[in-house]
Amino acid sequence: xxxTALRVCPLCEATCGLTLTVEETGVTAARGDKDDVxxxxxxxxxxxxxxxADSDPDRLRGPxxxxxxxxxxxxxxxxxxxxxxxxxxxxxxxxPHAVGVVLGNPNVHTVAGALYPPLLLAGLGTRSLFTASTxxxxxxxxxxxxxFGDALAIPVPDLDRTDHLLxxxxxxxxxxxxxxxxxxxxGRLKALRARGGRLTVVDPRRxxxxxxxxxxxxxxxxxDALLLAAMAQVLFADxxxxxxxxxxxxxxxxQVADAVRDFTPEAVADACDVPAATxxxxxxxxxxxxxxxxxxxxxxSTVALGTLTCWLVDVLNVLTGNLDRPGGAMFPLSxxxxxxxxxxxxxxxxxxxxxxxxxxxxxxxxxxxxxALAAEIDTPVRGVGAGRGSxxxxxxxxxxxxxxxxxxxxxxxPGGGAVDGGLTDGGLGESPIRALIxxxxxxxxxxxxGDRLDKALESLDFMVSVDPYLNETSRHAHxxxxxxxxxxxxxxxxxxxxxxxxNQARYNRAVVPLEAGRMAEAEILARLVLAxxxxxxxxxxxxxxxxxxxxxxxxxxxxxxxxxxxxAVADPHAPVHGQDPKELADRLTGESGPERRLDLMLRLGPxxxxxxxxxxxxxxxxxLDHPHGIDLGPLExxxxxxxxxxxxxxxxxxxxxxxxxxxxxxxxxxxxxxxGAPAGLVLVGxxxxxxxxxxxxxxxxxxxxxxxxxxxVHPDDAGRLGLVDGGQARVTAAGxxxxxxxxxxxxxxxxxxxLPHGWGHDRPGTRLSVAAADPGANVNQLLDGTLLDPLxxxxxxxxxxxxxxxxxxxxxx
Ligand SMILES: Nc1nc2c(c(=O)[nH]1)N[C@H]1C(S)=C(S)[C@@H](COP(=O)(O)OP(=O)(O)OC[C@H]3O[C@@H](n4cnc5c(=O)[nH]c(N)nc54)[C@H](O)[C@@H]3O)O[C@H]1N2
Ligand SMILES: Nc1nc2c(c(=O)[nH]1)N[C@H]1C(S)=C(S)[C@@H](COP(=O)(O)OP(=O)(O)OC[C@H]3O[C@@H](n4cnc5c(=O)[nH]c(N)nc54)[C@H](O)[C@@H]3O)O[C@H]1N2
Ligand code: SF4
Ligand SMILES: [Mo]
Numbered sequence: 144x145x146x147t148a149l150r151v152c153p154l155c156e157a158t159c160g161l162t163l164t165v166e167e168t169g170v171t172a173a174r175g176d177k178d179d180v181x182x183x184x185x186x187x188x189x190x191x192x193x194x195x196a197d198s199d200p201d202r203l204r205g206p207x208x209x210x211x212x213x214x215x216x217x218x219x220x221x222x223x224x225x226x227x228x229x230x231x232x233x234x235x236x237x238x239p240h241a242v243g244v245v246l247g248n249p250n251v252h253t254v255a256g257a258l259y260p261p262l263l264l265a266g267l268g269t270r271s272l273f274t275a276s277t278x279x280x281x282x283x284x285x286x287x288x289x290x291f292g293d294a295l296a297i298p299v300p301d302l303d304r305t306d307h308l309l310x311x312x313x314x315x316x317x318x319x320x321x322x323x324x325x326x327x328x329x330g331r332l333k334a335l336r337a338r339g340g341r342l343t344v345v346d347p348r349r350x351x352x353x354x355x356x357x358x359x360x361x362x363x364x365x366x367d368a369l370l371l372a373a374m375a376q377v378l379f380a381d382x383x384x385x386x387x388x389x390x391x392x393x394x395x396x397x398q399v400a401d402a403v404r405d406f407t408p409e410a411v412a413d414a415c416d417v418p419a420a421t422x423x424x425x426x427x428x429x430x431x432x433x434x435x436x437x438x439x440x441x442x443x444s445t446v447a448l449g450t451l452t453c454w455l456v457d458v459l460n461v462l463t464g465n466l467d468r469p470g471g472a473m474f475p476l477s478x479x480x481x482x483x484x485x486x487x488x489x490x491x492x493x494x495x496x497x498x499x500x501x502x503x504x505x506x507x508x509x510x511x512x513x514x515a516l517a518a519e520i521d522t523p524v525r526g527v528g529a530g531r532g533s534x535x536x537x538x539x540x541x542x543x544x545x546x547x548x549x550x551x552x553x554x555x556x557p558g559g560g561a562v563d564g565g566l567t568d569g570g571l572g573e574s575p576i577r578a579l580i581x582x583x584x585x586x587x588x589x590x591x592x593g594d595r596l597d598k599a600l601e602s603l604d605f606m607v608s609v610d611p612y613l614n615e616t617s618r619h620a621h622x623x624x625x626x627x628x629x630x631x632x633x634x635x636x637x638x639x640x641x642x643x644x645x646n647q648a649r650y651n652r653a654v655v656p657l658e659a660g661r662m663a664e665a666e667i668l669a670r671l672v673l674a675x676x677x678x679x680x681x682x683x684x685x686x687x688x689x690x691x692x693x694x695x696x697x698x699x700x701x702x703x704x705x706x707x708x709x710x711a712v713a714d715p716h717a718p719v720h721g722q723d724p725k726e727l728a729d730r731l732t733g734e735s736g737p738e739r740r741l742d743l744m745l746r747l748g749p750x751x752x753x754x755x756x757x758x759x760x761x762x763x764x765x766x767l768d769h770p771h772g773i774d775l776g777p778l779e780x781x782x783x784x785x786x787x788x789x790x791x792x793x794x795x796x797x798x799x800x801x802x803x804x805x806x807x808x809x810x811x812x813x814x815x816x817x818x819g820a821p822a823g824l825v826l827v828g829x830x831x832x833x834x835x836x837x838x839x840x841x842x843x844x845x846x847x848x849x850x851x852x853x854x855x856v857h858p859d860d861a862g863r864l865g866l867v868d869g870g871q872a873r874v875t876a877a878g879x880x881x882x883x884x885x886x887x888x889x890x891x892x893x894x895x896x897x898l899p900h901g902w903g904h905d906r907p908g909t910r911l912s913v914a915a916a917d918p919g920a921n922v923n924q925l926l927d928g929t930l931l932d933p934l935x936x937x938x939x940x941x942x943x944x945x946x947x948x949x950x951x952x953x954x955x956x
Contacts, residue, residue: 145165145171145440147165148165148655149176149770150629150651150654151634151636151651153252153253154187156322156642157187157319157325157326157328157521158182158640158643159182159190160178161173161174161193162176163194169198169628169655170654174186180771180772181326181643181645181772185326188845189833189845190202192842193629193630196839197629200610201910202628203221203612204625205566205663206222208222208225208621214613215429222622225621226607227674229604230580230607231677237572237577238259238574239267239268239270240270240572241269241575242269242271242576242579243520244260244267244273244579245273245579246275247586248275248279248584253626257635258637258703262669262699262702263672270509271519271576272511273512274513277935278707278938279444280440282449282509283297284453284935285453285799288508289797290457290794292490292788294589296550297474298472299322299473299778299931300330301434301471301644302325303331303777305340307435308335308434309342309438310356311345311367312345312444313443314348316328316329317352317831323644329355332355336357341428342355342356345370347364348827348829350829361892362445365942367455367492370425371455372455372807373415373419373422373457374429374459375458377427378430384463386464389461392786392792393461393792394795395796399458409673414810416892434471436471439795441828441940444937445828445940446942447930448806448807451800451803452883461793477641478744478748478750478775479741480748481747482749484784486783488789488791490790491789492643493804494506495507498570499512499515500575501509501524502518502522504931506936508905509894510553512931513586513590513931516590517595517596521595523575524561580607581610583610587906588900588903588921588923589836589923591878591938592924594924595928597906601619602620607620607623608620608622609625609664609668611626612911613908613911615904627663627664631657631665644778646776646828648766650766651770669697673693673699677691697736699736700740701728704740704743706915708743709724718751718754727904732763733763745761745765748761750775760771763768800934803933822896824894824944824946826896826897826922826942826943827891827897828898828900829898831850833850834899836900836901837902841914843913851917852918853884853885854896856870857895858889859893860893860894862946866885866947867887870884871884871949872885872949873948874925876945877924877926878926880924881903882920896945900923902918903921905918923940925945926938
């Protein structure tokens with residue numbers, strides 16, 4: 144008998160509520176849940192394929208362990224024994240930072256990915272953390288850290304109320320939105336226009352989103368920072384700066400006026416290839432709109448001036464008085480938000496507290512650039528005898544504050560809340576990375592220079608992948624721990640609710656019971672924490688131990704709960720101040736450790752019942768009683784309470800930004816330099832509605848048709864270079880060359896070519912039968928990993944130079 148079950152879709156950031164049809168065989172259909180408080184029935188083709196993605200026969204069903212070089216099926220016990228036997232000795236011998244952790248994008252879509260990585264990092268004490276954030280939104284974290292004192296305080300456009308949206312480098316009609324969780328983003332944009340609002344899209348490609356806009360500005364890639372600086376210059380020059388309610392809450396406005404003085408529209412017009420008059424109009428339209436929001440995403444982030452661009456986005460929001468006001472750019476307040484502190488000065492945001500060993504890249508938000516992962520593995524550290532690495536900075540590497548009590552990662556790429564122990568030597572010890580723990584990540588395809596990373600991963604002493612697939616990255620692991628499919632997993636959006644255009648909360652239990660032989664991802668990660676922890680005290684405060692390999696994984700959750708409650712009862716602003724933590728712990732409900740942790744976070748959160756302080760407030764039980772979710776209302780102003788800068792104000796021109804401004808000036812000079820050579824081509828990415836980074840090319844219903852790895856080339860460039868539609872091209876750049884089919888289209892501007900990422904499924908040793916049949920080429924092989932936005936360590940994935948040549952049929956093999 145088929146039944147239906149509700150489940151929020153984990154396949155992108157839009158978090159649509161789905162109504163699933165469940166039969167004996169699993170999920171057989173998915174439609175939009177009309178009663179979902181947030182998504183109101185919206186669904187996209189990916190969500191509609193939930194069942195197919197969920198029941199993909201290539202998903203691994205049990206752990207794999209490498210024996211004599213081959214990955215073989217093993218029991219869970221054998222798998223965790225292998226992890227424990229390998230990792231602890233490496234930590235003891237080479238120090239904690241010799242164990243790297245890689246966290247990939249799907250961690251923001253799983254309960255386990257939110258709750259356990261901080262504990263894993265704490266258990267290891269490692270600072271070798273790499274996440275998808277440095278392929279994505281780290282510039283925004285850095286900008287927010289500097290402006291607001293909190294890297295996780297990311298304003299989102301108040302989509303449903305704004306009168307004017309200026310969107311740069313985002314294509315929500317295909318991506319469904321990012322760092323702005325909004326189910327039915329397309330419908331919300333149409334509603335904006337229907338109510339008389341205005342949409343401007345800045346994108347070198349005429350995307351589906353651009354086609355919907357009132358105005359499309361086909362900017363030259365990588366120059367958005369110049370455009371935005373010129374808009375700011377116009378605001379100052381034309382007397383359009385109006386802070387409104389922000390007056391008195393912002394420092395550094397005059398310094399910004401000085402900083403942008405030379406970036407007049409006329410000065411930047413050629414570099415951006417946008418007429419000066421248009422730039423003036425953009426500034427005036429923004430200032431004149433009753434409310435407006437500036438929003439930049441991947442194309443404004445993964446560029447050489449990424450942090451400056453993200454900063455200027457919010458500078459414009461501030462200068463026009465739109466930050467933190469309805470209809471402007473606002474800060475969501477999620478149900479599990481931890482903020483209870485009163486307004487006032489905070490600790491601020493530090494960058495570069497340690498550096499990568501091989502190339503000296505500064506950390507940002509506790510992370511090192513994932514583009515530098517291969518180098519951190521394959522570069523011997525100077526002056527150290529082979530095999531004799533000593534531990535540097537290990538003792539004070541003791542962790543954790545971050546995240547044991549939740550909050551979890553945020554954003555399109557996850558962040559783990561890394562180790563933040565008062566660091567004095569700034570080092571990572573003397574050993575390169577020898578072991579790697581990769582959770583929900585496929586950097587061989589997602590990050591620059593997969594060929595080098597392939598070799599580096601192969602050279603590791605030990606690697607574990609928590610991944611449902613044997614793919615380009617996990618094939619290198621010594622142990623693969625596969626999580627169950629989404630239908631067998633619970634769902635709560637710890638990360639994405641903090642980025643949602645409406646405050647709301649929804650929780651789903653697994654819709655299908657765990658299949659025999661499977662282990663919940665929460666338990667996998669909890670056991671992993673135990674397997675790599677030494678059983679000693681995990682933090683310098685001398686708190687209780689995490690336990691050790693083989694212990695009951697419930698102990699991990701119990702410890703996290705103890706820590707959170709310990710802090711809460713000591714906090715005069717918490718509703719449970721002064722109460723008995725043991726007694727509070729006993730009152731938590733939930734069927735599992737993760738559910739009890741969610742209950743705790745909800746009850747202590749801003750809408751929580753405070754363990755009785757507000758009987759109407761949120762708890763796990765209340766969410767279970769409302770399966771379509773609970774609406775918590777439109778976004779509300781949150782300043783100054785959320786600011787954690789040292790001044791307690793918005794710091795509009797932070798030091799590290801000021802120090803980076805010379806690069807902006809240089810970008811202008813370079814664009815003016817007479818080139819001589821024919822105009823160079825630059826490459827940008829693109830996403831397809833039926834795709835999702837590197838891991839959904841194995842679902843037959845989603846691939847094929849227009850979802851292919853083709854190179855978009857403008858007709859003028861194609862003609863000049865002798866490329867024909869349907870022919871092949873060789874694309875060459877610093878990191879290598881690839882061969883790809885050409886699609887001639889004027890959807891890209893002249894001088895720009897576009898390739899999607901996540902392809903290149905032709906490596907041996909994977910188990911991706913559908914993807915391997917039409918593998919595509921890996922665009923990231925064109926990169927050598929050296930092009931980064933220096934402030935954030937984010938890889939330049941958009942707007943890098945390439946050369947093209949036609950390939951004859953013979954050359955294409
Ligand atoms: N050139 C170029 N490169 C890019 C981008 C670009 O625009 N251009 N975009 C970048 C961006 S924004 C991002 S976020 C990164 C993403 O890069 P990654 O973080 O590497 O993410 P994916 O490629 O999505 O790979 C996700 C992995 O998680 C696994 N997985 C899926 N579901 C689950 C689950 O429930 N649990 C676990 N444990 N694992 C799961 C998949 O099998 C896959 O191995 O790629 C980046 N790379
Ligand atoms: N269907 C689908 N949905 C997805 C994903 C997916 O792979 N497929 N991935 C998910 C993830 S991890 C993320 S982070 C989000 C990303 O969501 P979005 O940020 O909306 O990402 P994209 O669709 O890559 O849009 C980026 C746009 O920037 C443009 N661009 C490139 N360079 C520049 C530039 O220099 N300036 C300007 N102004 N524009 C530029 C590109 O042409 C492209 O249209 O999507 C998520 N949703
Ligand atoms: S838009 Fe995103 S969350 Fe909604 S159904 Fe599609 S993939 Fe799922
Ligand atoms: Mo992303």
